[in-house]
Amino acid sequence: MLKIAFFDTKPYDKAIFEVLNKDYHFDITFFEVRLNDRTVKMAEGYDIISIFVQDKASSKVIDQLHAYGVKLIALRCAGYNNVNFKAAKDKIRVVHVPAYSPHAIAEFTISMMLTLNRKIHKAHNRTKDLNFSLSGLLGFDMYGKTIGIIGTGKIAKILIKILRGFDCRVIAYDPYPDHEAAASLDYTYVALQQLFKESDIISLHCPLTKDTEYIINASSINQMKDGVMIVNTGRGKLIQSKDLIESLKSHKVGSAALDVYEEEDKYFYEDFSVEGVQDDILSRLITFPNVLVTSHQAYFTKEALNNIAATTLKSMKQFEDRKTLEHEIAYVCDENGCAIKQL
Structure with a gap:
């Protein structure tokens, strides 16, 4: 029987995996700690480890896992920038969950836009204090506004469908445009500079790569409309936080909704209500x-958790049965060079 160690598990993770594991009977140990250079020793004696977005599978960790005999890393998320695939090549196989609930993230994105625009969070706090004034709560109609979408994968396409229901004009940028989807959903692909120039709201849905890291920075913000709203439910490092703060102070950016943050691994998913945080940038963002700011919760629905658990356990079963790993990712080299690819 395979022995499996889960890192960075919360009570809701354990609950859903224990229910679905009744069909597999894997020997699973759940650890609350995150995987890193200091905790990797806890993986000794296990065949498979499962990790989440804040775990760190560095080259040092990969080498130690390989020495312990770990044969598979199962990511319980779609993103995989926390794994050193070059180090894992020919040592440890890696699988992920490519799509657990694109609807959850798209719906959360639109809720952030509406909450921020109509000041619903501020109104709620006011009325609890019996303050029913409307001063400072002025928003705008979504109808007719231009929404710029950067990255047009599954999540973005669902979001676009919702936005078209508001009669928004939707423009998009993607280095690999899906023109068939654009025609079907009634949106238009444009150059990135045009998207920056014309959008009232910009929403980020692209993966984090060397080309997209800090795609929102001082230079790109300067190309945007005054008062633009920026929404990020993708990856924290898509935005240069220091530049965002300066643009908020100058009112170039009118508002920002952030479900992710570039240094979130130090704080997100944990309770710092008593001790506070030592990150001056995050603290400053929260004061605006x-x-x-929400704590990477866009994915967090019952359906998503169930899909994550089902896909992860299915991958482990495929590995146990020596079948093709449907959701395997690897560092692949060919005549065109080396890259991380879905196999």
Whole structure:
């Protein structure tokens, strides 16, 4: 029987995996700690480890896992920038969950736009204090506004469908445009500079790569409309936070909704309500009245958790049965060079 160690598990993770594991009977141990250079020793004696977005499978960790006999890393998420695939090549196989609930993230994105625009969070806090004034709560109609979408994968396409229901004009940028989807959903692909120039709201849905890291920075912000809203439910490092703060202070950016943050691994998913945080940038972002920060919860629905668990356990079963790993990712080299690819 395979022995499996889960890192960075919360009570809701354990609950859903224990239910679905009744069909597989894997020997699973759940650890609350995150995988890193210091905790990797806990993986000794296990065949498979499962990790989440804040775990760190560095080259040092990969080498130690390989020495312990770990044969598979199962990511319980779609993103995989926390794994050193070059180090894992020919040592440890890696699988992920490519799509657990694109609807969850798209719906959360639109809720952030509406909450930030109509100041619903501020109104709620006011009325609890019996303050029913409307001063400072002015928003705008979504109808007719231009929404710029960067990255047009599954999540973005669902979001676009929702936005078209508001009669928004939707423009998009993607280095690999899907013109068939654009025609079907009634949106238009444009150059990135045009998207920056014309959008009232910009929403980020692209993967984090060397080309997209800090795609929102001082230079790109300067190309945007005054008062633009920026929404990020993708990856924290798509935005240069220091530049965002300066643009919020100058009112170039009118508002920002952030479900991710570039240094979130130090804080997100944990409770710091007593001790506070030592990150001055995150603390400053939270103080802005026109910034909405949530802790990487866009994916967090019952359906998504069930899909994550089902896909992860299915991959482990495929590995046990020596079948093709449907969701395997690897560092592949060919005549065109080396890259991380879905096999």
